[in-house]
């Protein structure tokens with residue numbers, strides 16, 4: 001079975017520690033590696049550019065992350081850089097692993113739309129305005145004042161849509177979420193968030209937010225961050241399935257994808273600690289859902305959506 005995962009933070013680890021290797025890595029230091037993506041049957045992995053708070057706000061680490069992506073990820077034999085719908089089709093046809101760049105927080109662009117346009121030319125195809133805190137564009141989900149978009153944030157949303165950059169609402173404050181949802185003309189995604197009705201965390205989506213994403217024909221990437229899955233001490237794959245079940249109940253069956261957050265977490269769902277273990281998720285899904293439905297969650301919904309949303313050339 002094919003796999004699409006729309007969020008991982010391995011580029012951040014490769015940015016911080018130059019001794020790490022994406023290919024031939026010693027086990028335990030990275031979750032996402034070339035070998036594990038191959039083992040998982042991955043057709044598309046999105047690589048987020050996330051800049052640690054200590055370096056945040058500068059452009060240079062953003063550019064360095066793009067360099068790591070080229071030097072370490074795209075240099076692997078069967079990795080294909082996905083910038084267009086055609087690239088994605090090529091991956092599926094040739095059995096290659098697609099790699100797509102996204103931006104998790106736009107702090108480093110310093111409010112300049114010219115830098116956003118340059119990021120598009122560097123291959124960025126999805127962008128979340130914030131991480132957890134506030135920046136020049138918007139307030140994040142953990143910012144206590146709960147503000148929405150700034151004037152520049154609104155311009156950023158419009159420019160993303162002009163450029164064919166997908167808007168990712170996963171880390172936004174609730175108010176900013178609704179402002180993006182109203183302002184955007186196109187579908188938006190939540191690349192790595194779960195259902196708040198199942199696990200009450202500010203990073204998860206309320207039912208109204210999930211319904212809005214569905215109404216806008218967007219996608220929700222269920223995430224493996226254990227504290228977004230359950231409050232229990234030990235979190236298991238069946239706990240994640242409760243989120244999928246809930247989103248299905250709200251009418252989202254064809255809007256579910258995966259957004260693992262591998263390499264962005266230091267605790268895991270039991271038995272789901274790296275892409276090589278995605279087979280366990282697939283097996284658990286097959287106990288409750290048909291083969292077709294399982295395939296839609298694992299890759300089909302995301303592939304159908306991205307074929308329509310990625311630029312054609």
Ligand SMILES: [Zn+2]
Nearest residue numbers: 104171192264
């Ligand atoms: Zn994140």
